[in-house]
Amino acid sequence: MSPDEFLPTLKTRFPEVEFQLDPLNPRALKMSASGVPEVFAWLRDAPEAAMEFLEFSTAVDHPPDRLELVYSLYSYTHRHRLVLKVDLPRHAPTIPTLAHLWQNADWNEREIYDLFGVFFSGHPDLRRLMMPEDWEGHPLRKDYSHPNLTPRPD
């Protein structure tokens, strides 16, 4: 199924969650943060979706006010992919965790927390993954600066 086929099904099942097609990525759907664990649980368990494989989740920083979370799901059963994108406020990004649905969401979310500063509520062990525990700041944010970071001369 492609995203435009998913769209009506998802809209009827989750009327309180906003979905829309993404003009930039033909395989992506944008959704609001309110429905995160439920929609993903359905995508994983429903036979017509059967997204048993969370390929990756990551974030994209859009200063000044937006931080976009990207989840890529794949189904080996139906061989289809769905990318879901969630916009969060950049100053205080919080979103429910998916660690109970896919095991590898655990580390993916820790990485996002580490590098982007997104807080995942309900995560079993939200610590920095890549950087040392006492590191300050979130390096992959666009406005990050650090004494050790020498920007590349153009």
Next chain:
Amino acid sequence: MEPIFEQFVRDLTGGFQIPFWAPMLVSLGLVLAFIALNAMFMIWLERKICGRIQRRLGPMLTGPKAWARFSMWTGGWFQTPCDSVKLLLKEDIVPAQVDRFGFMLAPVLIFMAALAVYVPLPISSTAHGQPSPIVVAVADLDIGLLYVVAITTLTILAILTAGWASNNKYSLLGGMRAGVQILSYEIPMLFALMGPMVLAGSLSLGDLVLVQHAGLFGVPFLGWFLVPSFLGAVVYLICAVAETNRPPFDMPEAEQELVAGFSTEYTAMRFAMFYLAEFSNTFVVCMIFTAVFLGGWTLPGFVPPGSLNLGFFHLPYFDLLAGMAIFFAKAYAVVLLLMWIRWTFPRLRPDHLMTFGWKFLLPLSFLNLLICTVLAAVQQIYFGGNPG
């Protein structure tokens, strides 16, 4: 050693009476020198053999460079002396958290065990100037075999001490593994050695060799206990590898698992003592194997003359030298076998090691004992007396 030594000195000086402690001191010096030189050579050999098996060259650039151009076996002769001297010159670290007494005691202990085990090992015999052939050993003890087995067990104590005193978890695990491993392989090893004991009716290593030379059922070629006690030989060899912690039984110092095992915290000189003891012990088990299963310094049907007279050149003690050559040739053959095993096999897992020891080797050594007992009985009934 004593009578031969006295005889030798008397021959040389024309009737000088040596003090009673001199043979002991001389044998101590000889054994020490032998351990150091032999271990150095073995380490060099090990690296060359390893290189050969792995299609490498091994050490080549240390020592006279011109020799290295000739062949891979002539290169790098000074490698292990250099390593040893370097280890002696290195800073000696005693980490702050260790138990100082145990930490310092362990290398000494393991070295003492390695030294003491040489006492009853017979390397040759001589009839020169003696009423009957005399076995050349530091002291050919009546209970030589028991003594050897008992002394090698001391190694556990040293390794356990090292593991415990190092105050390092890897060391501790290594020490514990060594303890368990050596204890459980001691038993099949002893039972494997009991076959030859029954056949020879003696515990003295010298007697064992002489009995093998005499032959079983009157046939000299059946004499080597490798033949009647073949299972015993196999079990002993496996147990011996396990006792000396050589791969594939090197659980106590498994590099990929426990960093360097019980010797993780040891530096310089103290580490060198562990290393030396390890290679010395390896050679000792090969020597025991040679004495017990391969007929020691004898060859079937070959009795070297007491002295060699070539007309222009008179060589006294020829039987002693020939016996030593035969003995060390055999021992080194076993060493080569162990090295071949080491560089071919993957490492066992500790629990498989235990299973293998208790459930396979132990019954096998019992079976060997049974076979040997039957053979000894047949010998006694039909050929009269012990083979010797």
Next chain:
Amino acid sequence: MGLMDRIPAYVDRLPGGSVVMAPVDWAINEVQASSMWYMLFGLACCAIELMATGAARYDFDRLGMIFRATPRQSDLMIVAGTLTLKMAPRVKLLHEQMAEPRYVIAMGGCTTYGGPFYHDGYSVLKGVDKIIPVDVFIAGCPPRPEALLNGCLAMQEKIRRNKLGQPRGPAIHIPPTAGRFSIPSGSPPSERDPQIPG
């Protein structure tokens, strides 16, 4: 390091002591140069080339170099690969655990000055000589095994120039181009600037 350092102080007091010291120095240096046991420890890409150098085609063992798994028994630390800020304290600790005399080879661009991660690499330590003293720098990303062997020969050459009780000479830089290393000579160590490329 204890006794070794005190030898010259005792010997020099004797008449003709310095004459005695020359062969002693030679013997000690020769022994150390022939038996550099390196620590089995790799960080990144260079570690693969380090392993390849230990394998059959290049064969470290020819130089008498074998690996030891524990820092206590190793003489040479080959820092192979990118050193991150998270890893740096560990490497410093490992260097401290090594027994004197200890030597360090910085292999590859990352350990020399940060390498390709110099710009924008927020988590990369830009030069391992910021935390531990380095004897030989080898350029390349990663250096070829030949370059590494060249570096080890340079290390041996440097050890041969040691004098008991005197500070070690300046670091040697192995250029990325082919050819044998050359050791700068002439000016004393203090007058020479550390050459940090990049």
Next chain:
Amino acid sequence: MMRQFPANPDLTVEEFELNMGPQHPSTHGVLRLVLTMDGERVVRCKPVVGYLHRSIEKMAENRTYTQVIPVTDRLDYCTSMTSNYVYVMAVEDLADITAPPRAQYIRVIMSELNRIASHLLWYGTFALEVGATTPFIYGFRDREKVLDLFESTCGARLLYNYLRIGGVSRDLPEDFCERMLAFLDEWEPLIREYEALLDENPIFYNRTKKVGILSPEAALTYGVSGPNLRASGMARDVRREEPYAVYPDLEFDIPVRTEGDVFARYRVRMEELRQSARILRQCAEKLPKGPFLEPQPLRLVLPEGETYVHLESPRGDIGCHLVSKGTDKPYRCKFRTPSFCHIEVFEHLVRDCLIPDIMAICASFDVVLPETDR
């Protein structure tokens, strides 16, 4: 946690923490495992990564599209070609560029050769972790021959920087195919030799059979991919699922084992060596003539958009999520790497194992740390 023996209440057994790594002979670089042990038995295992986090994703944001290629080399140094490839593929997907057919074939040849080199490296280190030293040297000996082929093509032994947007940086040398076929003829029988050193040894057999069993369900939820997933009984391969380049024209099998243990992972990789050789022979036969590169401007400007592509690296499913804002630099370049998922599995698999099993299991997954940490 204290455990007491009912027979002797004075005797207690305590669990202890064992810190394995980041410097440990067998953690493949700088992985750290914090183990809670009960004697030699592992009670809990917490992998700690990040000791090789080299800010590759940040670097990609400040370089032009072409300049990112050498950065991707360092992403997975054991298979630089496939990490080059996945990035180049993502850029081509966004820019709507198609590489000429010859370039497509060259890319497949390079990926498969790199798979062989990577699997040989894995074979050596895996054997080393189970305590056999000699296979390590044998693996490296033959890997050198593959590296010679790479060296004659692009001048580098390890980090190739060979692929370009729209093709490859230079054509194959003239006698490349003959030399490659000669290598394959010489090397393919040697796979038997590798197997003879390990498979037929009861020690190896006992140590790897029924150790570290990964069920297909667990593999999926942990995001395991590549040979490790195929060893758990799932015939999933990106080369088949979403074929890229010229893979649809090539015949090859996907080796699958159902046991999911260390031995199965070993067997799958050994079979893959043979399949790669098969693919290479076909490529040598079908390699078309023509241009090897469709030249692109130095400062290539991509239209606004985003894409995700993935392909089959020797370690598994490697992907690149590329976001463009219509400039000459990537806005965000996220790499989905197989090792990242594989390391997380250790936590689950290592439980209740002995210390030597940890080594066997970790080695069997073929993790490479820079790929995990990026």
